[in-house]
Amino acid sequence: MANQFDKVIKGMLVLENEVVYGEIGIKDGKIKEIHKGEAGLTGETYLDFSNQYVFPGMIDVHVHCFSNTQEGFTTTSRAAAVGGITTFMDMPYDVPNPISNVEIFKEKAKKIENKAVVDIGLWATVSKYNGTDQIIPLAEAGAMAFKMSTFETDEHRFPRIPDPEIIKTMEILKETGLRAAFHSENDEIIYQMIEEYQKEGKVYPAAHMETRPPVTETSAVLKLLEFSYWTGGKLHIVHVSHPRTVELIQLFKKFGVDVSLETCYPYLLLDVSALDEFGPKAKNNPPLRKPEEVNGLWEQLHAGNIDLISSDHAPWPKEVKETGNDNIFKASSGMPGVEIMVPLMFNSTVAKGILTPVQFAKLMAIHPSEVFQIPSKGKIEMDYDADFTIIDPNETFIIDETKLQSNAKLSPFHGQKGKGKVVQTIVRGKTVYDGNEITVEPGFGKFVAGSAMREEALVVHK
Known part of the structure; x- marks a missing residue:
């Protein structure tokens, strides 16, 4: 037979x-x-x-392959494979140029087909000024969503987008069905607080959290929710660190706003004490919060108010992190996560009876696929x-930072079982x-195009 x-x-x-x-x-x-x-x-x-x-193949919607020149698709996709991630979405803040025009986007998509060992979708972004004419071409080229920021990390690569441009972007994106996603922090407050702290010599690790109090996240999110309300554009808030943010999002859902949100595994598994313990290794933006705020985030997760969990994989080399040993403000923000998120979150939820396997699958695969309309991914279903x-x-597993696939051999989770x-x-x-090693060559992974590529999803921009 x-x-x-x-x-x-x-x-x-x-x-x-x-x-x-x-x-x-x-x-x-x-x-x-x-x-x-x-x-x-x-x-x-x-x-x-x-x-x-x-489980359905896990999806990580928030990965940075090219924020520094040492990583790239091969290294990151190998890390993803080891971590049980079958598809990830790569962020657009590449060195030296962000993915804000269609030529750069197409070049990057081609790289996936030569370099990756898992499947990858791509975020796009818009330039700080006069970049909205690229939105429709980028959507048609297969961008899965558009990421922007209300906080300026770098004027060219990672800018703060002015409010009029955000509103214009949301209006255009509405026609494509794609989401506008935001790094939501109020940089006016943050930069002034950092300046004051540095003048006073307050550069200890927890100062990173103190200069980014919850209001710097919630005030930025509130503005975006209001923009989404008036434009009707879909909104997504990345790396939510505080339960108050989730409350505001739930409120605006009642007003009819189509808004989704993610938190990241460090915000659930660490609190601000990790900054004191590990220093720059535990520095990310937004920062780790107080224990009671972490508990509040868990309560929102149990209530079903958090759509998905991502890694915000940001693999900085050791030397870049260590510049902040004597002054936390000098260290780059972010930590590697695409390789360790799934086992760590499983251990903290399903293994302890806190979530069912079905609830875990929703956070890690089903909802990421639904929120970003990723075709044929995220479910165990016929023809997927x-x-x-x-x-x-x-x-059992043990996290060993020295054995991470990433070139960033550091993690505040080192040694955790x-x-x-x-x-x-x-x-x-x-x-x-196969549980021990990668079994395919770079080039096995495919570029996964966003939903606007499918003709029925795109309303032609007049």
């Missing part, structure tokens, strides 16, 4: 609303059969994950890509990580 499928997977299948013991038949990289229980499906390859969870993250709930090891990562039916 001829094999029905290229590959058959058996295990504890985490479907959209239930976990079932069953089998999945895969052909040509797609899910072609989902069977509850023993089905006797036959395939050229048969993978038995009997006591392990077969055969992307799976296999987690053994009984196998947990339950829930990623034992296999499968992209379009092919194992890209």
